[in-house]
Amino acid sequence: MTQRINYVQQSPELFKKFFELSNLLKDSTIEESIRDLVSIRASQLNGCGFCLDMHVKEARLHGERELRVHHLATWRESTLFAPRERAALAWTEVLTRLPEHGVPDELYERVRTQFSEKELSDLTFEVMAINGWNRANVAFKTVPGSSDKAFGLDKANLV
Template structure:
């Protein structure tokens, strides 16, 4: 695969602002492990190889187990995820796919049963960000692994 264009070079101010937004999410009430699961699942749904590669490596660096990483795609059938993570993954899928007629009340109630309003709000911003990153990287065919050194992802040991 060949990258179509380098959006960071073409739109440096917008890239910088969006990076600042994304970095601000690291201090949200949603912990890094849950953020990684959400970013992985949205990237799987959107077919974003660059983001999937990046977030799997980040999750591994932050101590996520390989088996859980393999199971993100089948989280409904897996017994490796706690109810809080399941609710977050359901919310991620609903917001990523945006079903006709909106988000079903059942999904929102499941999330409300596991996360505070602040957590739901912060989680929604995490989902918004990863979906935006997925769209820019899919659109411009960003090659997976090309930012490993810049982001310290070579430390994941998954090359």
């Protein structure tokens, strides 16, 4: 795969602001393990190889179990995810795919049993951010692994 354009170089100020949002999310009410799962699952749904590669490596560096990463594509059938994680994954999927008639009330109510209003707001920003990154990297065919050294992901020892 050949990258189309380097959007970081072409729009440095916009990239900087969007990157700042992503960094702010690290201090949100959503725990790191759920942020990792959300980023991986949205990247799977969007077919973003760059982000999938990056977030799998980050999850490994954060101590995520390899089997859980493998089970993300079929999380509904897996016994490896807690109710709070399942709610986050369901929220990620509905916001990533945005059904024609919006988010169903039943799903919203189910997710609200696991997240406070503040947490749900923070989770929504997390999903918004990863979907934005996915769209930029899919549009411009950013090469998976091309930023590993810059982000310290080479330490994940995944080749």
